[in-house]
Amino acid sequence: MLNNPVLVLSQSYEAINICHVRRAIVLLLRxxxxMLENGLGYIHSxxxxxxxxxxxxIAHMVKRPRHEKKLTRFGVFHRDxxxxxxxxxxxxxxxxxxxLPRNQGGEHCWENVASACVSCNRRKAGRTPRQANMKLIRQPNQPHNNLLFYIPRNYLENPxxxxxxxxLD
Ligand SMILES: [Zn+2]
Incomplete structure:
Protein backbone atom coordinates (compact mmCIF):
# COMPACT_ATOMS: atom_id res chain seq x y z
CA MET A 1 0.00 0.00 0.00
CA LEU A 2 2.78 2.43 0.94
CA ASN A 3 4.47 1.62 -2.33
CA ASN A 4 1.49 2.43 -4.49
CA PRO A 5 2.22 5.06 -7.13
CA VAL A 6 1.15 8.66 -6.60
CA LEU A 7 1.01 11.17 -9.41
CA VAL A 8 2.85 14.37 -8.54
CA LEU A 9 1.76 17.64 -10.12
CA SER A 10 3.49 21.00 -10.15
CA GLN A 11 1.90 24.18 -8.85
CA SER A 12 0.42 24.67 -12.28
CA TYR A 13 -1.09 21.17 -12.40
CA GLU A 14 1.49 19.72 -14.74
CA ALA A 15 2.39 16.07 -14.21
CA ILE A 16 6.02 16.09 -13.14
CA ASN A 17 6.67 12.83 -11.41
CA ILE A 18 5.42 9.65 -9.85
CA CYS A 19 6.35 8.80 -6.28
CA HIS A 20 5.28 6.26 -3.68
CA VAL A 21 2.51 6.78 -1.15
CA ARG A 22 5.15 6.76 1.60
CA ARG A 23 6.96 9.74 0.09
CA ALA A 24 3.71 11.54 -0.72
CA ILE A 25 2.54 11.31 2.88
CA VAL A 26 5.82 12.79 4.10
CA LEU A 27 5.38 15.70 1.69
CA LEU A 28 1.79 16.21 2.83
CA LEU A 29 2.69 16.11 6.53
CA ARG A 30 5.46 18.66 6.00
CA MET A 35 -3.63 16.19 -1.77
CA LEU A 36 -5.86 16.44 -4.81
CA GLU A 37 -7.18 12.92 -5.03
CA ASN A 38 -7.62 10.18 -2.53
CA GLY A 39 -8.34 7.15 -4.56
CA LEU A 40 -7.08 4.47 -2.29
CA GLY A 41 -8.60 4.64 1.18
CA TYR A 42 -6.96 5.36 4.50
CA ILE A 43 -3.94 4.39 6.54
CA HIS A 44 -4.44 4.02 10.28
CA SER A 45 -1.54 4.75 12.58
CA ILE A 58 3.55 20.19 -4.69
CA ALA A 59 3.67 23.61 -3.11
CA HIS A 60 6.90 25.01 -4.50
CA MET A 61 7.79 26.20 -7.97
CA VAL A 62 9.24 23.77 -10.45
CA LYS A 63 11.67 24.96 -13.04
CA ARG A 64 10.86 23.83 -16.52
CA PRO A 65 13.69 22.23 -18.37
CA ARG A 66 14.68 24.41 -21.28
CA HIS A 67 16.20 21.84 -23.55
CA GLU A 68 14.15 20.16 -26.20
CA LYS A 69 12.79 16.77 -25.52
CA LYS A 70 14.94 14.04 -27.00
CA LEU A 71 13.32 12.07 -29.76
CA THR A 72 12.82 8.44 -28.77
CA ARG A 73 10.51 5.71 -30.03
CA PHE A 74 8.83 5.56 -26.67
CA GLY A 75 8.47 9.32 -26.63
CA VAL A 76 6.74 9.31 -30.00
CA PHE A 77 4.32 6.54 -28.99
CA HIS A 78 3.62 8.33 -25.77
CA ARG A 79 3.01 11.65 -27.52
CA ASP A 80 0.61 9.89 -29.88
CA LEU A 100 7.95 12.49 -45.42
CA PRO A 101 10.02 9.35 -46.02
CA ARG A 102 13.70 9.57 -45.33
CA ASN A 103 14.50 8.52 -48.90
CA GLN A 104 12.58 11.62 -50.02
CA GLY A 105 14.56 13.88 -47.72
CA GLY A 106 12.40 13.52 -44.60
CA GLU A 107 14.11 14.36 -41.34
CA HIS A 108 14.19 12.32 -38.18
CA CYS A 109 12.57 14.95 -35.98
CA TRP A 110 9.42 15.26 -33.87
CA GLU A 111 7.58 17.07 -36.64
CA ASN A 112 8.21 14.30 -39.15
CA VAL A 113 7.62 11.14 -37.15
CA ALA A 114 4.31 9.55 -36.32
CA SER A 115 3.17 6.34 -34.67
CA ALA A 116 1.79 3.87 -37.18
CA CYS A 117 0.40 0.40 -36.69
CA VAL A 118 2.12 -2.36 -38.60
CA SER A 119 -0.48 -2.60 -41.34
CA CYS A 120 -0.63 1.16 -41.95
CA ASN A 121 3.14 1.35 -42.03
CA ARG A 122 3.23 -1.49 -44.54
CA ARG A 123 0.54 0.13 -46.65
CA LYS A 124 2.21 3.54 -46.66
CA ALA A 125 5.63 2.02 -47.40
CA GLY A 126 8.13 4.58 -48.66
CA ARG A 127 5.53 7.13 -49.73
CA THR A 128 4.20 10.40 -48.43
CA PRO A 129 0.65 10.31 -47.03
CA ARG A 130 -0.56 11.98 -50.19
CA GLN A 131 1.18 9.49 -52.46
CA ALA A 132 -0.26 6.65 -50.39
CA ASN A 133 -3.67 8.31 -50.21
CA MET A 134 -3.61 8.17 -46.42
CA LYS A 135 -4.44 10.90 -43.96
CA LEU A 136 -2.80 11.77 -40.66
CA ILE A 137 -5.27 12.19 -37.82
CA ARG A 138 -3.11 15.02 -36.54
CA GLN A 139 0.04 16.83 -37.59
CA PRO A 140 3.04 15.57 -35.59
CA ASN A 141 4.59 18.09 -33.28
CA GLN A 142 7.02 18.61 -30.45
CA PRO A 143 5.48 16.96 -27.42
CA HIS A 144 3.48 19.17 -25.15
CA ASN A 145 5.53 20.93 -22.57
CA ASN A 146 3.09 20.02 -19.88
CA LEU A 147 4.30 16.45 -19.95
CA LEU A 148 7.70 17.01 -18.44
CA PHE A 149 8.36 13.34 -18.06
CA TYR A 150 7.11 10.13 -19.58
CA ILE A 151 4.57 8.27 -17.57
CA PRO A 152 5.22 4.57 -17.79
CA ARG A 153 2.64 2.94 -20.00
CA ASN A 154 1.32 0.56 -17.36
CA TYR A 155 0.26 3.57 -15.32
CA LEU A 156 -1.62 5.16 -18.17
CA GLU A 157 -4.49 2.72 -18.09
CA ASN A 158 -4.45 2.53 -14.34
CA PRO A 159 -5.74 4.85 -11.68
CA LEU A 168 -3.98 18.36 -20.89
CA ASP A 169 -4.22 19.91 -24.29
ZN1 LIG B 1 -3.01 2.05 -38.49
Missing part, protein backbone atom coordinates in the same frame (compact mmCIF):
# COMPACT_ATOMS: atom_id res chain seq x y z
CA UNK A 31 3.10 20.95 4.18
CA UNK A 32 5.13 20.63 0.99
CA UNK A 33 2.26 19.23 -0.98
CA UNK A 34 -1.49 19.23 -1.11
CA UNK A 46 -1.60 4.62 16.37
CA UNK A 47 -3.08 8.09 16.75
CA UNK A 48 -4.12 9.14 13.33
CA UNK A 49 -5.85 8.36 10.11
CA UNK A 50 -4.23 9.47 6.89
CA UNK A 51 -5.97 9.48 3.56
CA UNK A 52 -3.87 7.60 1.04
CA UNK A 53 -3.12 10.02 -1.76
CA UNK A 54 -3.37 9.15 -5.41
CA UNK A 55 -2.61 12.60 -6.83
CA UNK A 56 -0.74 15.38 -5.03
CA UNK A 57 0.29 18.88 -6.02
CA UNK A 81 -1.08 8.09 -26.97
CA UNK A 82 -0.34 4.70 -28.45
CA UNK A 83 -2.65 5.51 -31.32
CA UNK A 84 -1.86 4.82 -34.96
CA UNK A 85 -1.83 8.26 -36.55
CA UNK A 86 -3.43 6.93 -39.74
CA UNK A 87 -6.22 4.57 -38.69
CA UNK A 88 -6.70 5.67 -35.03
CA UNK A 89 -6.20 2.15 -33.74
CA UNK A 90 -4.75 1.97 -30.24
CA UNK A 91 -1.96 -0.55 -30.26
CA UNK A 92 1.04 -1.57 -28.24
CA UNK A 93 2.73 -2.79 -31.40
CA UNK A 94 3.44 0.45 -33.15
CA UNK A 95 6.15 1.46 -35.55
CA UNK A 96 7.75 4.80 -36.26
CA UNK A 97 6.63 6.27 -39.55
CA UNK A 98 8.54 9.08 -41.23
CA UNK A 99 5.72 11.17 -42.67
CA UNK A 160 -8.83 6.52 -13.00
CA UNK A 161 -8.35 9.58 -10.83
CA UNK A 162 -5.09 10.35 -12.65
CA UNK A 163 -6.64 10.65 -16.05
CA UNK A 164 -7.95 14.17 -15.80
CA UNK A 165 -4.47 15.44 -14.90
CA UNK A 166 -2.75 13.77 -17.81
CA UNK A 167 -2.79 14.84 -21.41
Missing amino acids: GKAE ANDIFPIPSVIK RYTCQYCSKISHQLTIDHV GEWQKYLF
Whole structure:
Protein backbone atom coordinates (compact mmCIF):
# COMPACT_ATOMS: atom_id res chain seq x y z
CA MET A 1 0.00 0.00 0.00
CA LEU A 2 2.78 2.43 0.94
CA ASN A 3 4.47 1.62 -2.33
CA ASN A 4 1.49 2.43 -4.49
CA PRO A 5 2.22 5.06 -7.13
CA VAL A 6 1.15 8.66 -6.60
CA LEU A 7 1.01 11.17 -9.41
CA VAL A 8 2.85 14.37 -8.54
CA LEU A 9 1.76 17.64 -10.12
CA SER A 10 3.49 21.00 -10.15
CA GLN A 11 1.90 24.18 -8.85
CA SER A 12 0.42 24.67 -12.28
CA TYR A 13 -1.09 21.17 -12.40
CA GLU A 14 1.49 19.72 -14.74
CA ALA A 15 2.39 16.07 -14.21
CA ILE A 16 6.02 16.09 -13.14
CA ASN A 17 6.67 12.83 -11.41
CA ILE A 18 5.42 9.65 -9.85
CA CYS A 19 6.35 8.80 -6.28
CA HIS A 20 5.28 6.26 -3.68
CA VAL A 21 2.51 6.78 -1.15
CA ARG A 22 5.15 6.76 1.60
CA ARG A 23 6.96 9.74 0.09
CA ALA A 24 3.71 11.54 -0.72
CA ILE A 25 2.54 11.31 2.88
CA VAL A 26 5.82 12.79 4.10
CA LEU A 27 5.38 15.70 1.69
CA LEU A 28 1.79 16.21 2.83
CA LEU A 29 2.69 16.11 6.53
CA ARG A 30 5.46 18.66 6.00
CA GLY A 31 3.10 20.95 4.18
CA LYS A 32 5.13 20.63 0.99
CA ALA A 33 2.26 19.23 -0.98
CA GLU A 34 -1.49 19.23 -1.11
CA MET A 35 -3.63 16.19 -1.77
CA LEU A 36 -5.86 16.44 -4.81
CA GLU A 37 -7.18 12.92 -5.03
CA ASN A 38 -7.62 10.18 -2.53
CA GLY A 39 -8.34 7.15 -4.56
CA LEU A 40 -7.08 4.47 -2.29
CA GLY A 41 -8.60 4.64 1.18
CA TYR A 42 -6.96 5.36 4.50
CA ILE A 43 -3.94 4.39 6.54
CA HIS A 44 -4.44 4.02 10.28
CA SER A 45 -1.54 4.75 12.58
CA ALA A 46 -1.60 4.62 16.37
CA ASN A 47 -3.08 8.09 16.75
CA ASP A 48 -4.12 9.14 13.33
CA ILE A 49 -5.85 8.36 10.11
CA PHE A 50 -4.23 9.47 6.89
CA PRO A 51 -5.97 9.48 3.56
CA ILE A 52 -3.87 7.60 1.04
CA PRO A 53 -3.12 10.02 -1.76
CA SER A 54 -3.37 9.15 -5.41
CA VAL A 55 -2.61 12.60 -6.83
CA ILE A 56 -0.74 15.38 -5.03
CA LYS A 57 0.29 18.88 -6.02
CA ILE A 58 3.55 20.19 -4.69
CA ALA A 59 3.67 23.61 -3.11
CA HIS A 60 6.90 25.01 -4.50
CA MET A 61 7.79 26.20 -7.97
CA VAL A 62 9.24 23.77 -10.45
CA LYS A 63 11.67 24.96 -13.04
CA ARG A 64 10.86 23.83 -16.52
CA PRO A 65 13.69 22.23 -18.37
CA ARG A 66 14.68 24.41 -21.28
CA HIS A 67 16.20 21.84 -23.55
CA GLU A 68 14.15 20.16 -26.20
CA LYS A 69 12.79 16.77 -25.52
CA LYS A 70 14.94 14.04 -27.00
CA LEU A 71 13.32 12.07 -29.76
CA THR A 72 12.82 8.44 -28.77
CA ARG A 73 10.51 5.71 -30.03
CA PHE A 74 8.83 5.56 -26.67
CA GLY A 75 8.47 9.32 -26.63
CA VAL A 76 6.74 9.31 -30.00
CA PHE A 77 4.32 6.54 -28.99
CA HIS A 78 3.62 8.33 -25.77
CA ARG A 79 3.01 11.65 -27.52
CA ASP A 80 0.61 9.89 -29.88
CA ARG A 81 -1.08 8.09 -26.97
CA TYR A 82 -0.34 4.70 -28.45
CA THR A 83 -2.65 5.51 -31.32
CA CYS A 84 -1.86 4.82 -34.96
CA GLN A 85 -1.83 8.26 -36.55
CA TYR A 86 -3.43 6.93 -39.74
CA CYS A 87 -6.22 4.57 -38.69
CA SER A 88 -6.70 5.67 -35.03
CA LYS A 89 -6.20 2.15 -33.74
CA ILE A 90 -4.75 1.97 -30.24
CA SER A 91 -1.96 -0.55 -30.26
CA HIS A 92 1.04 -1.57 -28.24
CA GLN A 93 2.73 -2.79 -31.40
CA LEU A 94 3.44 0.45 -33.15
CA THR A 95 6.15 1.46 -35.55
CA ILE A 96 7.75 4.80 -36.26
CA ASP A 97 6.63 6.27 -39.55
CA HIS A 98 8.54 9.08 -41.23
CA VAL A 99 5.72 11.17 -42.67
CA LEU A 100 7.95 12.49 -45.42
CA PRO A 101 10.02 9.35 -46.02
CA ARG A 102 13.70 9.57 -45.33
CA ASN A 103 14.50 8.52 -48.90
CA GLN A 104 12.58 11.62 -50.02
CA GLY A 105 14.56 13.88 -47.72
CA GLY A 106 12.40 13.52 -44.60
CA GLU A 107 14.11 14.36 -41.34
CA HIS A 108 14.19 12.32 -38.18
CA CYS A 109 12.57 14.95 -35.98
CA TRP A 110 9.42 15.26 -33.87
CA GLU A 111 7.58 17.07 -36.64
CA ASN A 112 8.21 14.30 -39.15
CA VAL A 113 7.62 11.14 -37.15
CA ALA A 114 4.31 9.55 -36.32
CA SER A 115 3.17 6.34 -34.67
CA ALA A 116 1.79 3.87 -37.18
CA CYS A 117 0.40 0.40 -36.69
CA VAL A 118 2.12 -2.36 -38.60
CA SER A 119 -0.48 -2.60 -41.34
CA CYS A 120 -0.63 1.16 -41.95
CA ASN A 121 3.14 1.35 -42.03
CA ARG A 122 3.23 -1.49 -44.54
CA ARG A 123 0.54 0.13 -46.65
CA LYS A 124 2.21 3.54 -46.66
CA ALA A 125 5.63 2.02 -47.40
CA GLY A 126 8.13 4.58 -48.66
CA ARG A 127 5.53 7.13 -49.73
CA THR A 128 4.20 10.40 -48.43
CA PRO A 129 0.65 10.31 -47.03
CA ARG A 130 -0.56 11.98 -50.19
CA GLN A 131 1.18 9.49 -52.46
CA ALA A 132 -0.26 6.65 -50.39
CA ASN A 133 -3.67 8.31 -50.21
CA MET A 134 -3.61 8.17 -46.42
CA LYS A 135 -4.44 10.90 -43.96
CA LEU A 136 -2.80 11.77 -40.66
CA ILE A 137 -5.27 12.19 -37.82
CA ARG A 138 -3.11 15.02 -36.54
CA GLN A 139 0.04 16.83 -37.59
CA PRO A 140 3.04 15.57 -35.59
CA ASN A 141 4.59 18.09 -33.28
CA GLN A 142 7.02 18.61 -30.45
CA PRO A 143 5.48 16.96 -27.42
CA HIS A 144 3.48 19.17 -25.15
CA ASN A 145 5.53 20.93 -22.57
CA ASN A 146 3.09 20.02 -19.88
CA LEU A 147 4.30 16.45 -19.95
CA LEU A 148 7.70 17.01 -18.44
CA PHE A 149 8.36 13.34 -18.06
CA TYR A 150 7.11 10.13 -19.58
CA ILE A 151 4.57 8.27 -17.57
CA PRO A 152 5.22 4.57 -17.79
CA ARG A 153 2.64 2.94 -20.00
CA ASN A 154 1.32 0.56 -17.36
CA TYR A 155 0.26 3.57 -15.32
CA LEU A 156 -1.62 5.16 -18.17
CA GLU A 157 -4.49 2.72 -18.09
CA ASN A 158 -4.45 2.53 -14.34
CA PRO A 159 -5.74 4.85 -11.68
CA GLY A 160 -8.83 6.52 -13.00
CA GLU A 161 -8.35 9.58 -10.83
CA TRP A 162 -5.09 10.35 -12.65
CA GLN A 163 -6.64 10.65 -16.05
CA LYS A 164 -7.95 14.17 -15.80
CA TYR A 165 -4.47 15.44 -14.90
CA LEU A 166 -2.75 13.77 -17.81
CA PHE A 167 -2.79 14.84 -21.41
CA LEU A 168 -3.98 18.36 -20.89
CA ASP A 169 -4.22 19.91 -24.29
ZN1 LIG B 1 -3.01 2.05 -38.49
